[in-house]
Amino acid sequence: MRGANTYLGSIGTxxxxxxxxxxxxxxxxxxxxxxxxxxxxxxxxxxxxxxLKDGRNQYPPxxxxxxxxxxxxxxxxxxxxxDIDGMTEVTVTSGAxxxxxxxxxxxxxxxxxxxxxxxxxxxxxPVVRMLGAIPRIVRLTPPHWELPRDALAxxxxxxxxxxxxxxxxxxxxxxxxxxxxxFIAGLVERHDTYAICDEVYEHLIFDGLKHIPLMTLPGMRxxxxxxxxxxxxxxxxxxxxxxxxxxxxxxPLVQKAHQNLTFTTAPNLQRAVxxxxxxxxxxxxxxxxxxxxxxxxxxxxxxSVGFSVLPSHGSYFVTTDFAPLGFNGDDVAFCRHITExxxxxxxxxxxxxxxxxxxxxxxxxxxxxxxxxxxxAIARLKxxxxx
Numbered sequence: 266m267r268g269a270n271t272y273l274g275s276i277g278t279x280x281x282x283x284x285x286x287x288x289x290x291x292x293x294x295x296x297x298x299x300x301x302x303x304x305x306x307x308x309x310x311x312x313x314x315x316x317l318k319d320g321r322n323q324y325p326p327x328x329x330x331x332x333x334x335x336x337x338x339x340x341x342x343x344x345x346x347x348d349i350d351g352m353t354e355v356t357v358t359s360g361a362x363x364x365x366x367x368x369x370x371x372x373x374x375x376x377x378x379x380x381x382x383x384x385x386x387x388x389x390x391p392v393v394r395m396l397g398a399i400p401r402i403v404r405l406t407p408p409h410w411e412l413p414r415d416a417l418a419x420x421x422x423x424x425x426x427x428x429x430x431x432x433x434x435x436x437x438x439x440x441x442x443x444x445x446x447x448f449i450a451g452l453v454e455r456h457d458t459y460a461i462c463d464e465v466y467e468h469l470i471f472d473g474l475k476h477i478p479l480m481t482l483p484g485m486r487x488x489x490x491x492x493x494x495x496x497x498x499x500x501x502x503x504x505x506x507x508x509x510x511x512x513x514x515x516x517p518l519v520q521k522a523h524q525n526l527t528f529t530t531a532p533n534l535q536r537a538v539x540x541x542x543x544x545x546x547x548x549x550x551x552x553x554x555x556x557x558x559x560x561x562x563x564x565x566x567x568x569s570v571g572f573s574v575l576p577s578h579g580s581y582f583v584t585t586d587f588a589p590l591g592f593n594g595d596d597v598a599f600c601r602h603i604t605e606x607x608x609x610x611x612x613x614x615x616x617x618x619x620x621x622x623x624x625x626x627x628x629x630x631x632x633x634x635x636x637x638x639x640x641x642a643i644a645r646l647k648x649x650x651x652x
Contacts, residue, residue, distance in 0.1 A: 272394060279387060280616035284600060288610040294642045296563075296630040297600070297610040299435070299581040302638060305501040305541075306548065312540040313504075316533035325532035328520050329357025329508070336539040337493065337508045344467075345478050347486075353513045356520050357535055359527040360505035361465045361494040366392050368461045368490040369429065370522035371515060373398045377426035380417070384617035386435050386463065393429075401425070402619055407584070407627065408575045410439040414448055421456045428453060431463040433470055433579025436617050436629040440474050440578040450482040459515075460485065465494035465507075468549050470579040471557040480510070487512035490519065495538040497581075498552075500633075504534045556581070556632070559639060563632040566643030570650055581633040584614060588626045590650060595625040603628075607649035609642045 268274070277283075281298045288295040304310060328334065331352070338351035349355065358364040365388060373379065375397030381389055383404045393400045401420040403413060421428075428449065432441040441449075453460050460479050467476045480489040490511040496502035509519050564574045564583050573586040592599050596613035604610045614627035632639060 272391075276391060280612060281387075284604070284610055284612055287601065287604050291605050291608065293604045293608045293610045294634075294638060294645065295610045296632070296634065296639075296642055297612045299631045299633060300502045301500040301633045302635055303500065305499040306544065308544075309499055309501070309537050309541040313533050313537035316536045321532055323532075325529050325535060327524055327529055329355065329530070330532055330535045330539070332539040333357055333506075333508070333535040333542075336542040337510060340493075340542045341491075341510055344476075345481050347478070347481060347510070349510055350513070354511060354516050356509045356511070356516060356523055357530055358507040358509060358523055359530045360496065361463065361492050361507035362388055363505075363523070363526055364492045364507040364509045365389070365429070365461065365463060367519050367522035367526060368492065368509060368511075369393060369396055369398070369427070370526075371490070371511075371518035372427050372459045372461075374426070376424065378422065378424040380420045380425060380428040382412075382417075382428075382430045382434075383619065384434075384436055384614060384623075385619075386431060387616060389429055390619045398426070399424070400619065404618075404620075405437065405439065407437070407586075407624065408573075410434070410437050412441070412445045412448065417449070418452060421452050421458070425456050425458050427459040427461055429461040429463065431465075433466040433476070435466070435580050436582050436612070436614055437575070437584055438577035438580045438582050440470060440476070443477055446477055446479050446482060450479060450485050453488055454484045458488070460489045462489055462491045464491055465497045466580040467493060468498050468552055469556055469581065470553055471560060472578055474578055476579075487514065490515060495534075495541065498549075499538070499541045500552075504531075504538070506530055506534050506538050559632040559634070559636060562636055563630060563639050563643070566639065567630065567646070570643065570646045575627075581631045582629050583632060584627055584629050585611075586626055587628055596628055599626075600628055603646065603649070608645045 284297040334351035334355040337355045338349040341347040341349040377398045495506040575584040577583040600613045611628040615623040
């Protein structure tokens with residue numbers, strides 16, 4: 266039989282699938298994959314259930330149901346002061362991962378270059394390469410993950426078509442500052458490129474920090490594609506509802522890509538997410554406050570075990586350096602070891618790098634779990650490491 270796609274054949278199964286399967290096999294507490302272990306808001310779930318019975322279960326409009334597109338536009342205005350036309354500047358997708366792919370498809374031709382910031386979500390590089398484009402990767406360095414401005418500027422060139430980056434950032438939980446975003450915006454404008462902004466953790470931000478969409482900066486309104494996620498905002502990750510906010514010139518291209526990927530998304534879930542986006546400010550504040558408490562619980566516990574715990578200002582995750590524990594092996598071996606021997610699962614941070622010389626002594630733990638689950642995970646690690 267003739268060979269299949271060479272690139273897809275060369276990449277392995279995602280680390281999240283591998284580690285979650287290992288966690289199940291060993292009865293381990295899964296702090297690897299970033300999904301909550303509780304349901305989202307009851308009123309949003311009820312809205313989805315009710316919408317199944319209202320006789321509108323055939324194909325919804327390809328760009329998304331009007332209720333949700335208008336709700337996304339209203340949320341942009343409410344949280345960030347952005348004036349968005351929901352009918353011409355919003356596209357609903359089947360999750361943020363599809364949104365990322367659709368945005369890249371909207372602007373890339375084979376041979377174009379895309380600037381990426383590492384460590385990065387593990388779908389970015391494969392999609393860029395499958396589209397025939399070339400990733401130009403700039404690396405942040407722990408523990409503080411400052412933006413290396415000279416390296417970032419050097420990554421832009423005559424073939425650069427876009428920069429794709431994530432804030433708050435997975436896995437390192439960095440929140441880009443206003444000054445860093447202004448620097449990025451300057452490069453985007455100077456090189457006449459686009460910005461694809463993965464902002465799925467926009468409401469999961471801690472320590473009094475504020476999320477600043479690049480789209481709000483001068484000159485960025487028409488150059489930016491801003492991606493949001495109902496799964497992250499409402500703790501309903503299985504729903505796979507994402508949305509792209511972009512200028513009126515870019516949106517038709519995003520929609521053509523979406524049309525050829527999934528075409529549309531379950532209509533009852535879309536209408537329920539529209540209800541969710543209309544929830545009061547107290548919901549969004551409590552979401553961040555609750556997750557910050559869980560972050561503090563896990564970070565303190567991991568520090569008591571002996572990990573060096575890095576700052577976490579947003580997202581679901583805390584990154585740790587396990588070198589102080591004296592483990593003789595790399596991060597993949599460490600995460601397998603604690604899954605099998607301690608009954609706690611984490612993700613090796615090297616999985617978020619394209620380069621084989623990635624750091625090999627960091628593990629990412631998810632704190633979007635019930636407090637009693639986090640406490641049990643800490644207790645298991647303490648028993649295993651003798652603390």
